[in-house]
Amino acid sequence: MDPLKQNSDAWDKKVEDGAVYTKPINEEIIKKSKDGYWGIRTTPTKYVPREWLPKSLEGQKILCLASGGGQQGPVLAAAGADVTVVDLSAKQLDQDKFVSERDGLKITTIQGSMTDLHFFDDQQFDIIVHPVSNLFVENLSPVWKEASRVLKDNGVLIAGFTNPLLFIFDDKEDMKGNLVVKNSIPSTSLDNLTERESEEYLKAKNPIEFGHTLEDQIQGQINAGFVITGLYEDDFGGSRPLDKYIKCFISTKARKVDIVEQ
Template sequence: MDILEHNRIAWNKNVDTGIEWTKPVSKEVIDRARNGEWEMLLTPTRPVPRAWFPPLNGLRVLCLASGGGQQGPVLAAAGADVTVFDYSEKQLEQDRYVAERDGLTINTVRGDMANLACFADGSFDFIVHPTSNVFAESIIPVWKEAARVLRDGGILLSGFVNPLVYIFDVEAEERGVLEVKHTIPYSDAADLPEERLAAHIREGAALEFGHSLQDQLKGQTDAGFVIADFYEDGYGGKSLLDRYISTFMATKAVKLKL
C-alpha cells in the first residue's frame, strides 16, 4: 500500500474529527506571541525551553511536517518568516486559517517530509519538527533533507516517540497489560495483527513506525548535526507506560559549519 497517501488521507480525516494536533491556536495565543509571550510544543506536554530559540525576528523558519495551525502561527506572530510544510492539505488549511484570521504571513507548502526538493540548499535558519516522523517509513532521508535546506550553523528542533512504546502488544496494553511482543524498528503495516491492520485501513487511521534511537539520534549526527541539548516528556497520563518511563523526547541539533 502507499503509506504516504494513506497517512495523508488519515490526517485529513483527523482534521475533520478535530483531534488535539489539528486544532489551531486561539487569537489570544497569537496576541500574546506578538507581545513576546509565547511557548511551543514539540512533544505532548512540555514546552520547548526558550533558550533553544535564537532571536526570531526575520528568522527563516521551516515547520517540517508541522501543519495544524499551531507551531507556525505562533512563530510567525513572534516575528519569524515562516514556511509550514506538510503532506496533509487540511492540516495546511489550519495554518492558512490562523494567518487570515490574525493577519499573519505564512507560506504553506504541501509535500513529503523526506523530500524537500522544492527548497534550495541553505534556505532556512531554523527548522521545527514536532513528533511527526512516527508517520514516516524511514527517517534517515528526513534528517538528510533537513540538513541540506538548513544553513551552516542553523538549528533543528525535533520531537519523537521513545521506541519502547512499540515493543508491547497493543491489544494487551488496551487491557492494562504490558506484554513484550515486537522488536524495533516497528511498523504498523508489518507488525499489527492482520485483523487490526485491516481495521486501521478500513477506518482510515494513520499508520505509525517505531524508529530506533540509532536512527533518531545517529541519523541526525550522520546528516551533519551536533546534538546540543535534549529533554524527555510524557503523554500526560494517556499512556500506560507513562508511569514507568518518559514516552517522548526532544533534541536541539546544530548543523556543523563546513
C-alpha cells in the first residue's frame, strides 16, 4: 500500500463528495482581493495576520504547498502575487484551475508531493503558504527541508498543522461527543485496526493520517534552517468536543536563515 497514492485518491474522492476543504472560493472574495481586501487561512477558522505578509504582494513569488482546493492560491493571485500551487490531488488542483479561468487569474498548478519538490530550483520563492496538510505524510523532515531549499534567503514559511493532542482520541467516539483516549503519538489512522478493518478503510478511499509530534512540527522547522517568528492557535469553530477545552491547530511564521543546525 502506497500512502501517497492512497491519499491522492482519497482527496480526489473528497472533491467528488464536496468536502469543505475542497470548495473553491466565490467570485465576491476574488473581487475584494483584487481591490486589496484579502485574507487567507492555514487553519480552519482564523485568518493569517496581515502583518505576517508584505503590504503589497505585487511581484512576490508564492508557493502554496499542499494547498489545492481553490482557496489560498486564488486569493493571493488576485492580490497580485505570482502563485504556484502544488498538491497531491489532481482534482484539488482542478479547483484552482476553475477559479483561475472563472476570474481571469494566472496560477501555475503542479501535481506532486510536499516531500519532493524536485521540479523547483533552489531559492525560487519569496513565501511559502502551507495550510494544514502535513498530517498526510509519514515523515515531516523532507517537507521542511524542501521548503527551506526552494525559499530564498530570508524567505517566509507560513505553516498550519495539527496539535497532536487531537490524534490521541478515538475518532468515532469524538464524533459522538465523547473524548476517549485511544492512540499514542506518533500514530496513524490505521493503528488499532484489524487487518479486515484496515482493508475496508483503504478500499473506501479514506485518507491515511499521521499524528506527528510537536517536536517534529516545530523543531523540524528549526533544524531545516528556519527561525520561528510568530505563532497562533485555532480550533474547529465549535464543531468538535475538544473546542471546549483546547485549540487543536497551530500556525507558525518562520523565516529562513543561513545557519542550519545538524
